[in-house]
Amino acid sequence: MDIPIKPLIIGKVGKSYGILGWITVFSFTEKKEKIFSYLPWFFLKEKKWTKIKINNWRKYKKNFIVHIEDISDRSIVKNFTNSYIIINQYTLPLLKDNNYYWNDMLDCKVFNTNNNYIGQVINLIRTNNNDILVIKNKLSPFKKNILIPFIENKIIKNINIHNKLIIVTWN
Known part of the structure; x- marks a missing residue:
């Protein structure tokens, strides 16, 4: 699956971090670290979808930096800056009655x-x-x-x- 069936925006990509392919991400989830519970991610920028696999992440200031699998070059990862982080809504856990997102x-x-x-x-x-x-x-x-x-x-x-x-x- 190269694009989510029922897309849901959960964050945004910031600028690259360092020279080894790390990039800053901003979580829109209520509990910020929960963004890493909803994988895989899709980046959407200028109507172009890219499916992303995260192989490492860590807290950085008030946000996070992530490393994308198979990318270790700043010049490649900087193309994702300002992309939306999107998941398939079906990735979210089912809620009990009277609860909602x-x-x-x-x-x-x-x-x-x-x-x-x-x-x-x-x-x-x-x-x-x-x-x-x-x-x-x-x-x-x-x-x-x-x-x-x-x-x-x-x-x-x-x-x-x-x-x-x-x-x-x-x-």
Whole structure:
């Protein structure tokens, strides 16, 4: 398999490190080191897919450096700079009932507790205080995105991933 069936972005590639083919990576996973639990990786840059096998990695400052199998030259590995790190979503472990991944909330329809349609989830933003749902609102005359704090039980009342539906306390 040269490209993932159900692609999911879990990180990004930074600049090369040293002369022996190491490269910096930035993990988008909640627990940063978990990125190494989801292998194989695929790099995507300029619509070109490359399947990657990691043979070594270590923590470096707040991120990681990795060595890719069969590459020991800086000039080759630097071509991957700014690539997205993508996995096949099926690589993720199955979750028990009522648990979900962030990615599962994308495209969910959002209604308030009065059953008024607010919009559709197009992104999630992680902040220090709480996460934020980014909602595309096609009904608003201004057509601006709506940002809703992801505070469970207070603002986020119900998430039904199977029906792609989220209920919020929001006007």
